[in-house]
Amino acid sequence: MIHVGVNGYGTIGKRVADAVAAQPDMRLIGVAKTRPNFEAEAAVRKGYPLYAAIPERADQFRDAGIDLAGEVEDMVMTADVVVDTTPSGVGAANRDLYERYDTPAILQGGEDADAADVSFNARANFDGTAAADADVARVVSCNTTGLSRLLAPLVEEYGVEKARVTLVRRGGDPGQTSRGPINDILPDPVTVPSHHGPDVNTIIPDVDIDTLGVKVPATLMHLHSVNVTLEAEPTADEVRDLLDAESRLFLVPEKTGIDGTGKLKEFAMDTGRPRGDLWENCIWEESISTEGSDLYLFQSIHQESDVIPENIDAIRALLDREDRETSMATTDETLGVGL
Numbered sequence: 001m002i003h004v005g006v007n008g009y010g011t012i013g014k015r016v017a018d019a020v021a022a023q024p025d026m027r028l029i030g031v032a033k034t035r036p037n038f039e040a041e042a043a044v045r046k047g048y049p050l051y052a053a054i055p056e057r058a059d060q061f062r063d064a065g066i067d068l069a070g071e072v073e074d075m076v077m078t079a080d081v082v083v084d085t086t087p088s089g090v091g092a093a094n095r096d097l098y099e100r101y102d103t104p105a106i107l108q109g110g111e112d113a114d115a116a117d118v119s120f121n122a123r124a125n126f127d128g129t130a131a132a133d134a135d136v137a138r139v140v141s142c143n144t145t146g147l148s149r150l151l152a153p154l155v156e157e158y159g160v161e162k163a164r165v166t167l168v169r170r171g172g173d174p175g176q177t178s179r180g181p182i183n184d185i186l187p188d189p190v191t192v193p194s195h196h197g198p199d200v201n202t203i204i205p206d207v208d209i210d211t212l213g214v215k216v217p218a219t220l221m222h223l224h225s226v227n228v229t230l231e232a233e234p235t236a237d238e239v240r241d242l243l244d245a246e247s248r249l250f251l252v253p254e255k256t257g258i259d260g261t262g263k264l265k266e267f268a269m270d271t272g273r274p275r276g277d278l279w280e281n282c283i284w285e286e287s288i289s290t291e292g293s294d295l296y297l298f299q300s301i302h303q304e305s306d307v308i309p310e311n312i313d314a315i316r317a318l319l320d321r322e323d324r325e326t327s328m329a330t331t332d333e334t335l336g337v338g339l
Ligand code: NAD
Pocket: 007, 008, 009, 010, 011, 012, 013, 032, 033, 034, 035, 053, 054, 085, 086, 087, 088, 089, 090, 091, 108, 109, 110, 111, 140, 141, 142, 173, 303, 304, 307
């Protein structure tokens, strides 16, 4: 049994905690929080032991009537692995804490690649992570996860000469009331290429990829406009079959009438997905087109949840507990991945 602590209980942390609790080979030993807010209340109601992320604030929890199991160092000391889901930059600073207790850790995509020993995506480099003898792995960002899942089978099956992707990015998550834009369309970053392409290279080193970013007033999902020049000339049907065989790629069928991210999220909620989460890349099936060696498609990425199965697999890879197929299959089955 792998004892897992989750440090930082926000958008990603609360989802990772639920996913850990669902695994047959893992036990959630607790979550660390900075404040006794609504998420702390929800963690208590779920029965998750709560640790004070900032010991000086422990009184705030007591004043709010919330019992603490201890301080974050107690959790780190007890855990076999900590999943750090704190805001960008905090995870890198926390590395000292994990090293002090010799506890392996998983960081998130908001950290620079060099904050970790290895960057992780289950489909593309589970084996590389398991072999790396690393103490700290970084699950790459939501966008990089989505791109890596898509490119890995294309690289393996056809070879990729060049990928060009425009990422239409949501302004903020639904709970991030201070983010924007609320009435604009921003080149973001305005410089070309964006950092996402180099981030994909931390997972698939040899793929030639340029990315451009645009930020829009939306909260539900990102949308990628993808053009990949392949080293072969498959038909659109052949590419569709290749992608359809991947458990974490969902081909949105034309007949469902899903025309955008709003209906995708409705579909997720209607089918009982927790929090309306979409762990899979959502690729519009009829957008998959080929022109000679050029492949085109649109895919949407649910930024709040596509990295959740990856965090679970990263735990097993970092601790070298399972092979890729077994880990991904267990994660997919327990969470319900695969629409
Ligand atoms: P979030 O702000 O929703 O949650 C972070 C939580 O950590 C908050 O509850 C915050 O109070 C807490 N925290 C702050 N300082 C802390 C500390 N010192 N110790 C413990 N907890 C602390 O952020 P998020 O969206 O969950 O992002 C977390 C990480 O995941 C970031 O690296 C981010 O880039 C990455 N990520 C986010 C998304 C997304 O769309 N939300 C997607 C993929 C990856």
